[in-house]
Amino acid sequence: MSQEKALPTILLIELDDDTRPLLKHNLRSQGYRVIEALEEEDAIILAGTEKGRPDLILLNQVKLSIDEFLHMGRRIRQTAKLLSSTPVVVTAERFGADLEGKNIKVGENDYVAYLEDGQQLMNLLHRLLLEAITSQQIKHLTD
Amino acid sequence: MSTGNRLLAVLPGEVYDKLTPYLEEVWLERGTILHHPGEPIENLYFPLDCLLSITITMKDGSTAEAGMVGNREVCGINAIMGARETTQTEYIVQIAGSAIKVPARPLLEEFDRSKKLRDVLLSSTQALIAQISQTTACNSLHVLEQRLARWLLEAQDRIDSDDLKLTQEFISHMLGVRRAGVTQAAQKLQDRDLIEYNRGRVKVLDQQGLEATSCECFMTLREEYDRLLGTKDRDG
Structure with a gap:
């Protein structure tokens, strides 16, 4: 367990039954620990526990708007008392070719990813988790 | 011609x-x-x-x-x-x-005259019904990764090329699933070196591996088409 917790942890909110097992598998194969929730309330409870504390919150847009998912991610981060530097990433569902392949920063630590392929998401998560964990380590050293 | x-x-x-x-x-x-x-x-x-x-x-x-x-x-x-x-x-x-x-008109006239043409076109219709039936069952029973593998194999077999100019958004429409699902399923197939996806092109790298990942539906349909229309030369 302690070894598993040492892995970078992603809190995944993915409502689509087809996508969820595939995304979980792909994240785990990249070496991440994945905790999942289907609702905001559950996500807050999970993220608030020592065991479930995520290093990044990943939400996949389904039905609701991108803004609603961004707000959901921010509320989870705030209500579960996570570090404000914990990144929130929303992957967009429908978009034009002009946005494809772009990761757009929409807040201090919040991003919307317009995926061209799965590797784009893995690259973004890798970069953000590296930055987030480095920032946490620096904070621990200076506290 | x-x-x-x-x-x-x-x-x-x-x-x-x-x-x-x-x-x-x-x-x-x-x-x-x-x-x-x-x-x-x-x-x-x-x-x-x-x-x-x-x-x-x-x-x-x-x-x-x-x-x-x-x-x-x-x-x-x-x-x-x-x-x-x-x-x-x-x-x-x-x-x-x-x-x-x-x-359509001259073909229909010849269809009415020629039993041989009727046999071919009715066998083709039977094969199409088999395809639609198998796909309906497949979409209800099999997971997305299997369905994507099947769909790519079906497409590859119909144009006789490993290089498919298809976007993930388009494939999601064809499979009737969310684009994110296709993105993750394609990523999983790519991680296993079965396909390569790059800017609207899917390249089949390992056909046998893709067949092994696909559900039974691809081989079932291939056998039914071969039975109805004769075996396809796949060596060329």
Whole structure:
């Protein structure tokens, strides 16, 4: 367990039954620990526990708007008392070719990813988790 | 003129000769709609190396593929049936390429005269029904990764190319699933070196591996097509 917790942890909110097992598998194969929730309330409870504390919150847009998912991610981060530097990433569902392949920063630590392929998401998560964990380590050293 | 279409290739010589004056090789651009719902079918298309889809669009604009048409089928088979118009399906070009176009009227006249032509076109209709039936069951019972592998194999087999110019958004429409699902399923196949996806192109790297990942539906359909239309030469 302690070894598993040492892995970078992603809190995944993915409502689509087809996508969820595939995304979980792909994240785990990249070496991440994945905790999942289907609702905001559950996500807050999970993220608030020592065991479930995520290093990044990943939400996949389904039905609701991108803004609603961004707000959901921010509320989870705030209500579960996570570090404000914990990144929130929303992957967009429908978009034009002009946005494809772009990761757009929409807040201090919040991003919307317009995926061209799965590797784009893995690259973004890798970069953000590296930055987030480095920032946490620096904070621990200076506290 | 090429007979790269499997149905044209199995037509007896005398039937093919009678149709020859009406056959025209055409280039079909991606996105071309060959038939709108409710309209009479004026022409049939025997694909040579293009890929066509029979799609259904719901009132909210969402689209799903009901059937795939390539070099072992003919597009517009309803033209030889009782009513020449279709009520709900649309025919659209998904991968650009060549096809043999034939007007519906002379084909229907020859269909009425020639038992041999009837046999070929009715066997083709039976194969299409088999495809639609198998796909319906597959979409209900199998996971997305298996369905994507099957779909790519079906497309590859119909254009005889490992290089498929297809976007993930397009594939999601065809499979009737969310784009994110296709993105993750494709990533999983890519991680296993079965396919390579890059900017709107899917390249099949390991066909046997993809067949092993696919559900049983691909092989079941291949066997049914071979039974109905004769074994395809896959060595070339």
